[in-house]
Amino acid sequence: MADLARVAGVSKITISRALSDSPLVNRETRERLQALAQKLGYKLNVSARNLRLRRSHTVAVIVEMKPSHDRTMLDPYPLILLGGISQELTAHGYSVLLTTRQGATAAAVQAADGLILLGQGSRQDAVRRFDKLGLPMVVWGAPGEGDEHVVVGSDNRQGGSVVADHFIALGRRNPVFVGNPNHPEIFDRLNGFVDALAAHGVKPLLIRRDEFTLASGMDAMYSLTERKVPFDAVFACSDLLAMGAIRALNKLGRGVPGDVSVVGYDDMPLAATALPPLSSVRQDWQEGGTLLARKVLAMIGDKTVNSEVLPVELIVRET
Amino acid sequence: MADLARVAGVSKITISRALSDSPLVNRETRERLQALAQKLGYKLNVSARNLRLRRSHTVAVIVEMKPSHDRTMLDPYPLILLGGISQELTAHGYSVLLTTRQGATAAAVQAADGLILLGQGSRQDAVRRFDKLGLPMVVWGAPGEGDEHVVVGSDNRQGGSVVADHFIALGRRNPVFVGNPNHPEIFDRLNGFVDALAAHGVKPLLIRRDEFTLASGMDAMYSLTERKVPFDAVFACSDLLAMGAIRALNKLGRGVPGDVSVVGYDDMPLAATALPPLSSVRQDWQEGGTLLARKVLAMIGDKTVNSEVLPVELIVRET
DNA sequence: ATTGCGGATGATATCGATAACAAATGGAAG
DNA sequence: CTTCCATTTGTTATCGATATCATCCGCAAT
Structure with a gap:
């Protein structure tokens, strides 16, 4: 960014502002700088931005991957769910950090801005464990009676x-x-x-x-x-x-x-x-994923968020 | 970290060294500081470390998610592949950044240390596009004649x-x-x-x-x-x-x-x-995932890496 | 007593971006 | 002609960690 500034004959901060579409810089210079950045192949350093902004722009998705435990790994639905999540999150400038339960202690997960739990099945212990991280968290599944976390699932x-x-x-x-x-x-x-x-x-x-x-x-x-x-x-x-x-x-x-x-x-x-x-x-898995993502994003944005159930549909065929 | 240093009566750098198990600090103090960090619930700031080290400790996995294009979304195998990848990468301190092809232009992907491409099917254009990023890259699929990138797939x-x-x-x-x-x-x-x-x-x-x-x-x-x-x-x-x-x-x-x-x-x-x-x-999908991960890690570590095919097995039943 | 050396710790600069505050410019109002 | 405000740009400090280059201490050799 400093290099860009030198080439363009402006200061770093102007570059920064121009590239983030700030209205503080003149439209013409803004466009000129954006074009220049494009031409020189400038890439934003995500770590630096995250450090300064104290956010990681990342949501960790924790999937139960043990084929033995449940059926999770054996059908494609978690993947569709992931697809919905990924689409919605990237559309809002967030990344999806994929982890298994085992890997979830890694530093990167704690650095996430939010958490989505998939396929944790019947084990509430997992939910509580991640709850302790104090991050915005949304769980896929069935809402229990006394739980405080946000749950999205089909009805x-x-x-x-x-x-x-x-x-x-x-x-x-x-x-x-x-x-x-x-x-x-x-x-x-x-x-x-x-x-x-x-x-x-x-x-x-x-x-x-x-x-x-x-x-x-x-x-x-x-x-x-x-x-x-x-x-x-x-x-x-x-x-x-x-x-x-x-x-x-x-x-x-x-x-x-x-x-x-x-x-x-x-x-x-x-x-x-x-x-x-x-x-x-x-069940509409894709929609479920989208909804999960929307809820975490809302929570990250300090909005109040409620659990939600998605309607299902009986497909009557011949049996 | 500065807080830790103050409490412990040492300097920041000593904390840093102690927590990364550096032999430069005395064993006793090292253990004392680690215990202290544990007790105070200290969490490493990943962005800061990544900024300083100029690495993201992240591998982006780009999955073809469009159910229409291929069958990719319709069977569970990509998920097993992902499981293998995730396991191997987290075991080496790396995180998995999951993206679809659409989201792959996001800044976070360019910040990754390596790339794994899954289910890009027949479209070589995608491979070339990501090749331009100049990152270590491994592709799942069938090795073509004239391609320079590393391919892992079953035989x-x-x-x-x-x-x-x-x-x-x-x-x-x-x-x-x-x-x-x-x-x-x-x-x-x-x-x-x-x-x-x-x-x-x-x-x-x-x-x-x-x-x-x-x-x-x-x-x-x-x-x-x-x-x-x-x-x-x-x-x-x-x-x-x-x-x-x-x-x-x-x-x-x-x-x-x-x-x-x-x-x-x-x-x-x-x-x-x-x-x-x-x-x-x-085909052994889990093993495929593990292998994909190992190859990127090797490439990130500047080692020379070759394409590899995994043996398959005919299961003879009654048909 | 002085020098040298290894082990342990610290001071400072740095990674690349942005927030907060400062300053320059030009035009309108008094 | 001065004052004031809006627009636009720049200066400096900061986020949290680590590499580099000191520094300090104690002890052995000269």
């Missing part, structure tokens, strides 16, 4: 209730819920499901499955049949579970959707082309 | 040839290749496939499909049948294509693997539990 209660209504409309009276309600998100789906069914005097059966795999969905159906539990509808917490359920039901001689209705969750691309095409609940 | 030629050998061993003489050879990666798979087959006097048929969907795989089979082309083996460039092919073949009354052998690519989780369990070529 899992609604996800449960639309499926319930769907089943009721189809005349189903013995629905089953397949999933692991230890995840707050899935707990909410279950609750929405149960409550909406209760309004029609129907009480569903819960069958816990920890894994989100096809095999696990098959297994759930076998186990139900073995226990001679009557059921005519299955709400599975992932499309893979649902597809497993359908496959098992076919093996057991029960038709889908003739004998049993099945609905999955996430509406992954495969769902539309599965056989038969799977009905599923769709 | 797509080998991917093609192992499948060819597999088909030959099964006695297949009329194999088909399904995919879009405009992608350099897929072009290599095709070449490996063709060359390995040629060694046995077999010439495969190429059927171009741009999409990586189930529907596209089905369509390919219908089109082949319509054109009355004889074939007894299908090598599809993705598991979804392969699964579509299998479904279409079943509809057409041709058994898999009885009449036609089918092999997919990527070995996604679904492949193992598909019906019938799908044979597929597996």
Whole structure:
């Protein structure tokens, strides 16, 4: 910048002002200096600016990356979420610092202006740990009762209730819920499901499955049949579970959707082309990312920010 | 740091040295100062250090995020790659700056110490554009003939040839290749496939499909049948294509693997539990990420670095 | 007693940008 | 002709860390 100043015959500060579009400098000189900077290939030194401004213009995104823990790494949605976040943040001049939980103690994370937590699953401990940093923080997931932090997530209660209504409309009276309600998100789906069914005097059966795999969905159906539990509808917490359920039901001689209705969750691309095409609940991940980013930015700007839930949509296909 | 110095009764520089484990300060004082820093909750100011050291300790990862362009956003592999990268970089005190191609003009990217390009697909223009920044750069993909930059990728030629050998061993003489050879990666798979087959006097048929969907795989089979082309083996460039092919073949009354052998690519989780369990070529994404990271770090450390291909593995299941 | 040396610590300048305050210029108002 | 204000530009200090070059101390060798 000093070099630029010398070449242009002005002082450093004028360069600084010109390049940041300050109205303090004459329009003509401003444009002249900007053109000059362009021509000489001048690059702003981000560290220097950040040091002076005492901000890093960076938001750390902490992702659960252990494939073993949850299903997080195994489907593409976190990446779409990241896409939404990244787009919104860079549009506002902020950078995305990506970290895993392990790496999150690094100095760079503490230097961030804000924090976004993704896929921390059921572990509230992680949330609290990062809360201690005292940074603006937004979490993706299901809002808990007593938590003070800002949460953005899709409306899992609604996800449960639309499926319930769907089943009721189809005349189903013995629905089953397949999933692991230890995840707050899935707990909410279950609750929405149960409550909406209760309004029609129907009480569903819960069958816990920890894994989100096809095999696990098959297994759930076998186990139900073995226990001679009557059921005519299955709400599975992932499309893979649902597809497993359908496959098992076919093996057991029960038709889908003739004998049993099945609905999955996430509406992954495969769902539309599965056989038969799977009905599923769709969440808008991209929008979720955008919203997460907007909330942190607002918090960084000292605005008051509230948690928010995004509506979901039931895609009715043939199951 | 100045505060720390005052409290400890030493000078700033001693604090600095103590906290960076410099042997210049007495062991006892060093430990005392480190404990003190810990107790007072001192946080290093990264911007200041970066400014002074003229390094950012940051590697920018540029990901193609447009779901429309390629399939990148639609499967989880880029995320696993990111996981490997992130782990390796943070282990060496570097941070991961995540950007899309659009956001890559931001100042923060130019401030990075190195660059990793992911999923830029067939567009070499992007590579060249970032090359101009003059930063250490490593690209994920297939090494081209005349390119000067460092490329890490899995061995797509080998991917093609192992499948060819597999088909030959099964006695297949009329194999088909399904995919879009405009992608350099897929072009290599095709070449490996063709060359390995040629060694046995077999010439495969190429059927171009741009999409990586189930529907596209089905369509390919219908089109082949319509054109009355004889074939007894299908090598599809993705598991979804392969699964579509299998479904279409079943509809057409041709058994898999009885009449036609089918092999997919990527070995996604679904492949193992598909019906019938799908044979597929597996790439080690995590390892790829680690390697990408190691290469940039080496380049940043002014070491000479070469491109590298990772071996792939054919998982033989029932198709 | 003086010199030399190694180990430990400190003073100062510096990285590149911007905020706060100062100053120069030109024109309008009295 | 002076005063005042607005517009535009410049001077200096500062953000928090570290490299470079002193300095200080104690002890051994001359």
